[in-house]
Amino acid sequence: GIQVEQSPPDLILQEGANSTLRCNFSDSVNNLQWFHQNPWGQLINLFYIPSGTKQNGRLSATTVATERYSLLYISSSQTTDSGVYFCAVGGIGAGSYQLTFGKGTKLSVIP
């Protein structure tokens, strides 16, 4: 099946700092989503970005499908950005379409 690797596994930032989270994947995909998981477990959609670049406020994402990686940029980080960020890629695995998640990047933003 598709392998998804996220880096770094943990990140501690001072409020106001910028960061880049990376997602590498092992095969061609037709779906890539970035999520933020809050402390209560809710997965919040950030971007649907199988290719190209998108921006939403302080967040932006870029996927280079031909090189099999995606980047999530967080600028001017705030304490409310803390949580776990997941990259999930979609493709056919074991004969069926499914999302495969990485292990996540745990972000802690300190005041």
Place this chain on the structure above:
Amino acid sequence: ETGVTQSPTHLIKTRGQQVTLRCSSQSGHNTVSWYQQALGQGPQFIFQYYREEENGRGNFPPRFSGLQFPNYSSELNVNALELDDSALYLCASSQGTGGETQYFGPGTRLLVL
């Protein structure tokens, strides 16, 4: 527009028991996927339902089963619970079975003692 909802929010069971978790899909979505998230891990795909049929399955044993109803809501059933089944169970809905965006519910936390 109503988002994805799940019930119950929390559940405690003992080993060997059976459990049913429920999911209502987002308005306009006909596909429901279920995921299991163990502590400290990313969610893992269990199976997907489309048009009331199982449309794909991850690496989970047959004691994990499901249903989808005509209104596209879905159930996840787990028989003969084991301690390792303790996890957050997430359902996601989408408008199709291909590369569409999946939207997740708040999850059900299951603890097996």
